[in-house]
Amino acid sequence: MQTAERAAQLGNIIRRQPIPDDLLGDSAPFRQYVAVDGVDIVGRVRSLNAVGATWCSSMYVEPSHRRRGIGQALMSRMLHDDRARGSRYSALAATHAGALLYPRMGYERIGTLLIFASRSRKLS
Incomplete structure (x- = not known):
């Protein structure tokens, strides 16, 4: 993304x-x-x-546009540019849905993140 107009559009979204x-x-x-x-x-x-290195974040494709190769195209372009800029590797944290795409893009699972919340969901 190179323009202020597109940045404003994304900010709104x-x-x-x-x-x-x-x-x-x-x-x-x-x-x-x-x-x-x-x-x-x-x-x-x-x-x-x-x-x-680079950290990949905020990957998202609108539900109405999923399963059309958009996520793969975004990742391919990003990783190509990362390599061109000297990145030796890329890391990310994935949701369950993202975990299906990332291995196809050359990522490997290196661990599992566990997230906990208090049972009452509010602090006393």
């Missing part, structure tokens, strides 16, 4: 402030990729620089 203009260029510490259908953003993924 994810209900966050748009990425500032000074973080849209090639020297930014992260890159945001989007898949577009017409004028609508239907998928997204972010790559963050992590000292010789």
